[in-house]
Amino acid sequence: MAVDDSRSAAKPLPPVTADTAPFWDACAEGRLLLQRCQDCAHWQFYPRRLCVACGGRALQWREASGRGQVKSWTIIRRAVSEAFAADAPYVVALVALAEGPTMMANIVGCDPESVAIGQPVRVTFEARKAVGGRSADIAVPQFEPDAR
Numbered sequence: 001m002a003v004d005d006s007r008s009a010a011k012p013l014p015p016v017t018a019d020t021a022p023f024w025d026a027c028a029e030g031r032l033l034l035q036r037c038q039d040c041a042h043w044q045f046y047p048r049r050l051c052v053a054c055g056g057r058a059l060q061w062r063e064a065s066g067r068g069q070v071k072s073w074t075i076i077r078r079a080v081s082e083a084f085a086a087d088a089p090y091v092v093a094l095v096a097l098a099e100g101p102t103m104m105a106n107i108v109g110c111d112p113e114s115v116a117i118g119q120p121v122r123v124t125f126e127a128r129k130a131v132g133g134r135s136a137d138i139a140v141p142q143f144e145p146d147a148r
């Protein structure tokens with residue numbers, strides 16, 4: 001069935017704040033950044049002002065490996081909004097990053113039925129166009145099978 005692009009809604013863009021701007025700026029360059037605490041060496045995602053492990057403020061942005069494993073996943077067969085209708089069926093997964101934090105993302109570039117718990121994945125970035133001038137273009141981290 002053909003998709004009528006004239007009626008399809010744009011995918012929503014995440015809000016960029018002062019705390020998350022370094023993360024999104026790096027995504028636009030194809031790099032995945034995580035916060036790492038200089039006091040206790042804890043890696044964290046999503047971005048925050050304080051270390052969730054020790055409460056310290058000595059957080060530093062570090063480039064992550066972009067590698068991880070599927071921790072859990074589901075297949076969305078009926079998109080929750082028209083913006084994602086053309087993608088269905090698609091995978092929403094929890095990815096355990098090599099550095100420790102868990103990130104929610106889509107698993108792309110493969111048959112949704114082939115995704116499995118423990119599967120190695122690596123980051124890729126989906127460009128999303130801003131609509132209506134309310135925000136800038138953005139790149140959203142997604143993951144694809146890592147066939148290393």
Ligand SMILES: [Zn+2]
Nearest residue numbers: 037040051054
């Ligand atoms: Zn800490």
